[in-house]
Amino acid sequence: MNDVALTIIGLLAQDPPRQTGPDFGKASPFGLLVIVLLLVGTFGLVWSMNRHLRKLPKSFDEPGEQPDEQSGDDESKREPG
Numbered sequence: 001m002n003d004v005a006l007t008i009i010g011l012l013a014q015d016p017p018r019q020t021g022p023d024f025g026k027a028s029p030f031g032l033l034v035i036v037l038l039l040v041g042t043f044g045l046v047w048s049m050n051r052h053l054r055k056l057p058k059s060f061d062e063p064g065e066q067p068d069e070q071s072g073d074d075e076s077k078r079e080p081g
Helices: 002-014 029-055
Strands: none
């Protein structure tokens, strides 16, 4: 398996880059626009999420409800057998 992988890697490493013109590797202004739009969208989603989270109550428990003081072990409550 390693011999096959080394052979494939060797063949791929021998190929020179195909597009080596003067504009190869340069980012276009369109790429910058896409990144800025993604950042603006992310900022808007986080801002909206924070507004909705502020509207939630601190706790969803009823005001008069007390938490259970039991250990939560249901095995001790079962009947043997």
